Amino acid sequence: MRPHRRHTGRVADRMPSGASISPRPDSPADRTAVVLAGGTGRRLGGVDKATLSLGGTTVLGSLLDGLDADMPVVVAGDEQPTSRPVTFCRENPPGGGPAAGLGAALPFVQTPLTGVVAVDMPWAAPVLRSALDLLEHHVEVDAVVPVDTSGHHQYLCTAWRTESLRRIVNELGDLHGRAMREIVSSANIVELALPDGDARLHDIDTPEDLRRAREDIART
Known part of the structure; x- marks a missing residue:
């Protein structure tokens, strides 16, 4: 995994990923997934990571397959065929980074909760779901951020109250070149x-x- 800096904002609490949190049956209707897919994949020869083949589908397809079937999805990246309805958008100008992609996607979000995930994390859907479930039980916070055992925050797989996310994005202004950790x-x-x-x-x-x-997929 790529290294991440420590979070410097306000941490209200830490919950183990195995904590007993019961999602509401209608939860997906309250949530939209925003997939950040506008990167250039420089270390992969400049290819669009979303389109790489993986397990009979693509990297994007693998991530989409793990999300709840009735969950609206907005992809900040170039259009490609998908097995489910997806809204595509791009930041302007393209190549502005993940925060700029998120800013381009937010106008298409119409639910109170937003899950944000990078396309190059094709197995992240269960973690994103757990983060969204946890957020529903912590009405006093803006977001849920996974953190690994070394203390690194996973800024590219986060759950948000959409209202809070819009406020922060608006306060930051120009998002071109900004990192998700700034949000x-x-x-x-x-x-x-x-x-x-x-x-x-x-x-x-x-x-x-x-x-x-x-x-790993071939062995399963």
Whole structure:
């Protein structure tokens, strides 16, 4: 996984990922997933990571397959065929980074909760779901951010109150070139503690990452 800086904002609490949290049956109708897919994949030869083949589908397809079927999805990236309805959008100008992609996607979100995830985390859907479930039980916070056992915050897989996210994005202004940690650092958060060795947020950033991901799928 790529390294992340420590969070410097306000941490309200930390919850283990195995904590007993009961999602409401109608939860997906309250949530939209925003997939950040506008990166250039420089370490993969400049290819669009979303379109790479993985397990009989694409990297984007693998992530979409893990999300709840009735959950609205907005993809900040170039259009491609998908197996489910998806709204595509792009930041202007393209290549502005994940925060700019999020800013472009937010106008299409019409639900009170928003899950934000990078496309190169194809197995992140269960963690995103847990973060959204936890957020529903912490009405006093803006967001839930997973944190691994080394203390690194996973800024590219987060759950948000949409109203709070819009406010922070508007306060920051121009998002071109900004990092997601700048958005998170302005939020009051709850941390979702990931178990030791949790691979669900492993990303595909290099040819070696892609090779291992394909080998893991072939073994299952």
